[in-house]
Amino acid sequence: MRAHVAEPWVEEPLQRFVEETRVLFALLLQPSGQVLGQFGFTRAVDVMSACALGAAIHASAGQLGRELDGHPFREMYHAGRDRQIYIAEAGTARGPLLLLTAFDAESSLGLVQVYFRQLRDALRDAAPPQEEPALALAADFEHDLQRSLAVLFGGARPVVPGDPPPVHPSA
Amino acid sequence: MSTPYEELLAAVTRQRGVAGCLIVSEADGIIVDANVQLGIDAGLVGALVASLYRKARLGTEAAGLATVGFLQLEAVGGHLLAAGRDGLVLVTLAEPRAHIGLIRTAMLQSVGALA
Numbered sequence: 001m002r003a004h005v006a007e008p009w010v011e012e013p014l015q016r017f018v019e020e021t022r023v024l025f026a027l028l029l030q031p032s033g034q035v036l037g038q039f040g041f042t043r044a045v046d047v048m049s050a051c052a053l054g055a056a057i058h059a060s061a062g063q064l065g066r067e068l069d070g071h072p073f074r075e076m077y078h079a080g081r082d083r084q085i086y087i088a089e090a091g092t093a094r095g096p097l098l099l100l101t102a103f104d105a106e107s108s109l110g111l112v113q114v115y116f117r118q119l120r121d122a123l124r125d126a127a128p129p130q131e132e133p134a135l136a137l138a139a140d141f142e143h144d145l146q147r148s149l150a151v152l153f154g155g156a157r158p159v160v161p162g163d164p165p166p167v168h169p170s171a
Numbered sequence: 172m173s174t175p176y177e178e179l180l181a182a183v184t185r186q187r188g189v190a191g192c193l194i195v196s197e198a199d200g201i202i203v204d205a206n207v208q209l210g211i212d213a214g215l216v217g218a219l220v221a222s223l224y225r226k227a228r229l230g231t232e233a234a235g236l237a238t239v240g241f242l243q244l245e246a247v248g249g250h251l252l253a254a255g256r257d258g259l260v261l262v263t264l265a266e267p268r269a270h271i272g273l274i275r276t277a278m279l280q281s282v283g284a285l286a
Contacts, residue, residue: 108218110195110221
């Protein structure tokens with residue numbers, strides 16, 4: 001099973017991560033909740049939910065870390081009865097990215113942590129430079145989110161550097 | 172700083188040709204304690220060997236052979252040995268010239284003190 005990506009530069013690192021760790025699900029997203037790649041999901045609505053929840057958990061854990069320790073918590077792990085969740089942050093030239101992954105007894109926290117470090121390094125090396133400061137417009141976010149989901153589940157072409165910016169109906 | 176497993180690890184690492192010894196949780200692959208030479212990625216070794224040991228244990232149990240007593244891998248560059256008890260795995264990395272019999276005895280004695 002292949003990982004599906006919205007931006008080509010994350011494909012090889014994410015595919016290697018899921019192959020090495022044998023996780024059930026993996027999501028690569030921006031802290032805003034916009035998805036860059038996914039593995040294991042079959043419905044766009046599940047990706048949207050997981051991205052929103054993952055981004056919220058990361059933001060909450062970050063703030064909790066600042067309150068308690070003066071630094072944001074960058075990794076989080078939760079062990080359920082059958083499945084476990086791991087969320088961690090990877091810094092790239094495109095800004096921080098989050099990995100949210102779920103796994104069962106076929107994998108282990110140790111393996112996920114080890115291969116997350118490799119994923120983090122691979123993403124840092126593969127990330128193209130930031131083209132221009134992104135404006136946090138709600139309309140852009142909505143457009144980018146729909147575009148990413150269309151790429152992941154609808155077969156639309158991935159975003160590549162040099163593509164024109166989105167055009168909004170109200171513009 | 173001493174740890175509860177320091178003596179147990181030392182009993183194995185003092186054997187000739189031992190490059191490192193780790194105690195790893197079998198379920199999650201996290202290192203509990205370790206004493207390894209510089210240059211060895213203990214986290215990677217521990218996570219992978221714990222996974223391997225767990226699958227070997229499940230395999231022998233599924234085959235009706237009871238649990239794994241001792242796991243030994245021979246590679247070009249040396250030996251990788253593992254023995255477990257109560258959810259913990261004792262992992263040893265040894266050079267090709269190492270006396271495996273002595274290391275195995277030390278490991279099995281140490282495993283008896285695990286958990």
